[in-house]
Amino acid sequence: MAAKLIKGTEISKQIREQITKEIEELKERHGVTPGLATILVGDDPGSKVYVGQKEKACGKLGIYSERTDLPANTSEQDVLALVAKCNENPNLHGILVQLPLPKHIDATRVIDAINPEKDVDCFHPANVGKLVIGTGRFLPCTPHGIMELLRRSGIDTAGKHAVVVGRSNIVGKPIANLMLQSPPGGNATVTLCHTGTKDLATYTRMADILIVAVGHPKTITGDMVKEGVVVIDVGVNRIGKTPEGKAILAGDVDFDSVQEKAAAITPVPGGVGPMTITMLMKNTVEAARATLA
Numbered sequence: 617m618a619a620k621l622i623k624g625t626e627i628s629k630q631i632r633e634q635i636t637k638e639i640e641e642l643k644e645r646h647g648v649t650p651g652l653a654t655i656l657v658g659d660d661p662g663s664k665v666y667v668g669q670k671e672k673a674c675g676k677l678g679i680y681s682e683r684t685d686l687p688a689n690t691s692e693q694d695v696l697a698l699v700a701k702c703n704e705n706p707n708l709h710g711i712l713v714q715l716p717l718p719k720h721i722d723a724t725r726v727i728d729a730i731n732p733e734k735d736v737d738c739f740h741p742a743n744v745g746k747l748v749i750g751t752g753r754f755l756p757c758t759p760h761g762i763m764e765l766l767r768r769s770g771i772d773t774a775g776k777h778a779v780v781v782g783r784s785n786i787v788g789k790p791i792a793n794l795m796l797q798s799p800p801g802g803n804a805t806v807t808l809c810h811t812g813t814k815d816l817a818t819y820t821r822m823a824d825i826l827i828v829a830v831g832h833p834k835t836i837t838g839d840m841v842k843e844g845v846v847v848i849d850v851g852v853n854r855i856g857k858t859p860e861g862k863a864i865l866a867g868d869v870d871f872d873s874v875q876e877k878a879a880a881i882t883p884v885p886g887g888v889g890p891m892t893i894t895m896l897m898k899n900t901v902e903a904a905r906a907t908l909a
């Protein structure tokens with residue numbers, strides 16, 4: 617039987633409607649317009665697309681956005697100086713430095729320089745620590761989006777075996793943490809797999825909920841999952857171009873073979889992707905609201 621589609625595009629739309637109301641309220645009752653700084657260094661085409669999408673989302677929702685594009689040869693010192701300026705600007709409640717940065721810039725130093733209260737990506741070590749303890753104000757955007765997809769699709773995670781494939785700092789580690797936290801976290805039993813895992817399929821076949829973020833198309837195939845699994849495919853892989861020159865995207869999961877066994881699955885595109893930007897907007901609004909206290 618074909619799996620139910622977990623439609624990120626629709627769920628994201630519902631959340632954006634709520635965010636729009638929150639923004640209107642912040643403006644009308646408190647005279648505060650949430651503001652987001654985006655900093656792009658270099659010419660990476662993927663990064664340009666992502667920053668453009670974030671700027672567009674700000675415009676649609678009524679969030680003030682200030683975008684700075686810097687050339688690839690910008691010094692680390694200049695990037696740090698810009699971050700410091702954004703930290704001081706009361707009209708900017710969130711700061712997003714688009715990763716990856718050019719190799720001569722130490723991304724860790726740049727992230728550490730962001731005021732944790734404006735760290736809407738939730739990459740600063742202070743916020744990562746709070747996430748692990750379960751006291752964080754911000755949740756990282758992609759993992760937060762995944763939690764909302766599960767919750768709003770009525771998928772009960774409590775007591776389930778969640779298997780996460782991939783241990784990156786932006787997806788794998790934080791989503792594993794959120795899934796194991798007591799409610800409102802996932803309250804699941806979690807296994808985290810990576811390239812050091814021996815016989816990956818042994819673990820993926822045990823998954824009630826399988827979350828895949830590896831960055832390689834078709835890493836998970838139908839024979840690697842059990843009947844009734846819920847699959848969240850985080851991967852975004854450019855596998856070719858249409859005759860019109862548009863990128864053809866594929867996830868990390870072999871959709872056709874896995875959806876025959878799964879109870880529910882996210883499509884790529886239209887699954888996790890739309891949620892990530894929406895949760896960034898949500899964090900920016902949270903950061904603005906926090907300044908009222």
Ligand SMILES: NC(=O)c1ccc[n+]([C@@H]2O[C@H](COP(=O)([O-])OP(=O)(O)OC[C@H]3O[C@@H](n4cnc5c(N)ncnc54)[C@H](OP(=O)(O)O)[C@@H]3O)[C@@H](O)[C@H]2O)c1
Nearest residue numbers: 758782783784787810811829830831850851852888889892
């Ligand atoms: N939709 C969205 O909004 C969104 C957001 C972020 C990322 N993504 C996509 O999600 C994917 C992953 O992103 P990322 O930033 O987490 O990637 P990443 O930093 O490259 O990390 C990939 C992780 O997967 C593990 N891995 C790779 N191949 C594996 C295999 N065959 N078996 C088991 N583990 C394997 C790696 O293990 P090691 O640590 O051992 O190397 C690593 O931990 C990418 O396609 C990215 O574009 C999408």
